[in-house]
Amino acid sequence: MAERTTVEIVDPRLAEAARDRLDSLVSDRVASRLTARDATLWGPDAESEAAIRLSWTTLHKSSRPLIGEIEALRAELRSEGLDRIVLAGMGGSSLAPEVITATEGVALTVLDTTDPGQVADALAGDLERTVLVVSSKSGTTVETDTHRRVFAEAFADSGIDAASRMIVVTDPGSALAELAESQGYRRVFLADPDVGGRYSALTAFGLVPAGLAGADVARLLDQAALLADELAADSPDNPALRLAAALGAAHDAGAEKVVLADTGSGITGFGDWAEQLVAESTGKQGTGLLPVVVEGPHAPGYTDADATATAVAVGPADDVAAVATTGPLGAQFLLWEYAVAVAGRLLGINPFDQPDVEAAKKAARTLLDNPQALTASEEPAAVIGAVEVYGSLGAAARGTLGEVLREFAGGVADGGYLAVQAYLDRLDDASASLVRGEIARRTGIPTTFGWGPRFLHSTGQYHKGGHRNGSFLQLTGAVEEDVAVPGRPYTLGTLQLAQALGDAQVLADTGRPVLRLHLTDRAAGLADVVRAVQELTR
Numbered sequence: 140m141a142e143r144t145t146v147e148i149v150d151p152r153l154a155e156a157a158r159d160r161l162d163s164l165v166s167d168r169v170a171s172r173l174t175a176r177d178a179t180l181w182g183p184d185a186e187s188e189a190a191i192r193l194s195w196t197t198l199h200k201s202s203r204p205l206i207g208e209i210e211a212l213r214a215e216l217r218s219e220g221l222d223r224i225v226l227a228g229m230g231g232s233s234l235a236p237e238v239i240t241a242t243e244g245v246a247l248t249v250l251d252t253t254d255p256g257q258v259a260d261a262l263a264g265d266l267e268r269t270v271l272v273v274s275s276k277s278g279t280t281v282e283t284d285t286h287r288r289v290f291a292e293a294f295a296d297s298g299i300d301a302a303s304r305m306i307v308v309t310d311p312g313s314a315l316a317e318l319a320e321s322q323g324y325r326r327v328f329l330a331d332p333d334v335g336g337r338y339s340a341l342t343a344f345g346l347v348p349a350g351l352a353g354a355d356v357a358r359l360l361d362q363a364a365l366l367a368d369e370l371a372a373d374s375p376d377n378p379a380l381r382l383a384a385a386l387g388a389a390h391d392a393g394a395e396k397v398v399l400a401d402t403g404s405g406i407t408g409f410g411d412w413a414e415q416l417v418a419e420s421t422g423k424q425g426t427g428l429l430p431v432v433v434e435g436p437h438a439p440g441y442t443d444a445d446a447t448a449t450a451v452a453v454g455p456a457d458d459v460a461a462v463a464t465t466g467p468l469g470a471q472f473l474l475w476e477y478a479v480a481v482a483g484r485l486l487g488i489n490p491f492d493q494p495d496v497e498a499a500k501k502a503a504r505t506l507l508d509n510p511q512a513l514t515a516s517e518e519p520a521a522v523i524g525a526v527e528v529y530g531s532l533g534a535a536a537r538g539t540l541g542e543v544l545r546e547f548a549g550g551v552a553d554g555g556y557l558a559v560q561a562y563l564d565r566l567d568d569a570s571a572s573l574v575r576g577e578i579a580r581r582t583g584i585p586t587t588f589g590w591g592p593r594f595l596h597s598t599g600q601y602h603k604g605g606h607r608n609g610s611f612l613q614l615t616g617a618v619e620e621d622v623a624v625p626g627r628p629y630t631l632g633t634l635q636l637a638q639a640l641g642d643a644q645v646l647a648d649t650g651r652p653v654l655r656l657h658l659t660d661r662a663a664g665l666a667d668v669v670r671a672v673q674e675l676t677r
């Protein structure tokens with residue numbers, strides 16, 4: 140029997156607070172109007188954008204024809220011995236395929252980094268067997284274009300016809316679509332342009348890379364289809380309306396943080412996908428829902444979620460959860476998309492734009508155009524072992540790293556949050572992610588973690604546009620062997636640093652505290668940082 144998709148509001152007070160909102164969502168016929176693509180649901184300011192962003196509600200039907208095409212291409216690739224799929228794509232162009240393939244245990248190499256070491260490792264894989272899927276809705280995302288360039292060169296250097304190994308997913312008419320055509324790339328999948336990046340899990344963006352890697356993508360559409368009628372119903376039992384009403388009520392009671400813990404959903408990494416959907420859709424105009432993705436049901440931040448946070452179980456309810464959602468992945472995609480779009484209406488924002496993402500991109504571009512500004516960037520405020528400290532320090536300037544971190548954590552606003560942003564190698568520097576749980580456990584501060592520049596296309600919107608109560612701890616690292624970007628005057632290492640400094644500048648310009656710890660030796664520096672974090676206390 141198919142696993143049921145449910146939303147349970149476990150906390151009785153939250154259920155009570157959500158009731159009014161649920162009633163008005165039902166009487167305003169929000170679910171059926173959303174399914175019928177009513178672009179007026181978010182007010183006049185959002186209408187023109189919403190009018191070209193609502194095709195995702197029926198993807199379980201409209202994406203069907205893709206299944207055969209993906210299967211045929213996969214068989215063709217296999218017959219040529221091409222079975223290593225590398226995906227270049229940021230945010231909505233890679234998060235869904237990542238969770239789909241991880242859940243099925245299917246191998247997919249996801250490139251959503253500018254870390255030279257991590258990209259070099261992907262290039263060092265067996266190119267004879269490799270196909271690069273280049274996914275970008277806009278066709279202009281700098282990271283994705285960079286990956287395309289370095290892989291094209293690597294293929295050519297190995298005597299491989301690069302065009303025969305390039306598969307593109309993009310919107311019709313994008314610069315990438317034109318380039319693919321002019322270069323004779325093997326295959327171009329044109330996605331439905333009326334679906335935004337973070338709502339695109341069940342379009343070609345989610346299905347092509349995952350399907351080519353070997354995931355059963357038809358099953359995802361089946362799972363979504365089974366729930367679709369329930370999601371379109373103007374009923375208090377509609378699980379998406381229930382989730383939206385709960386999140387909206389919690390937000391209005393001061394719990395703008397949504398702590399996501401997997402309690403046995405059977406899905407691997409759902410939080411990373413939901414994080415973008417929630418943060419980028421709602422975090423704007425000084426409001427929004429901040430996703431805090433934690434390591435599991437025993438993680439700090441979840442077990443001790445305070446009044447500013449709602450504990451959400453992805454999977455069966457446990458003793459901690461205020462809300463629990465269950466169901467298979469294809470259904471969860473659609474459920475959360477509906478719920479977040481509806482929550483956007485409750486919060487009074489447009490859930491389909493990302494107005495603050497561009498500012499950091501622009502600042503990074505300015506730095507890249509003026510590389511001296513990067514190399515001659517400010518002097519460190521302190522150098523402690525293998526760690527250079529950048530930012531304005533008070534009394535801690537002459538102290539230990541532990542003291543520097545204590546001072547920084549002490550400055551986090553009441554009811555605020557601390558975001559760790561690691562511009563490092565997600566595989567080789569994986570221990571950086573330990574910092575989140577340690578800070579949360581030792582200080583009680585709601586703490587998030589993101590790999591840069593990946594998070595810039597996800598929580599980055601909320602950091603700059605959402606509630607103004609975040610403090611930002613950047614981790615950057617020395618580059619041992621840099622990678623040149625063909626056709627560009629910069630290297631990956633320069634791009635990575637420009638992205639970190641550009642985002643820091645935008646955050647600081649809006650009065651948000653930023654501390655950067657630069658690891659002059661990554662392993663030693665990370666060990667120092669982890670030790671220093673362990674000195675923190677409440």
Ligand SMILES: O=P(O)(O)OC[C@H]1O[C@](O)(CO)[C@@H](O)[C@@H]1O
Nearest residue numbers: 230231232275276277280336596
């Ligand atoms: O698919 P694209 O156009 O490369 O964009 C990737 C991601 O970048 C963002 O636009 C944010 O920069 C996301 O909304 C999107 O999912």
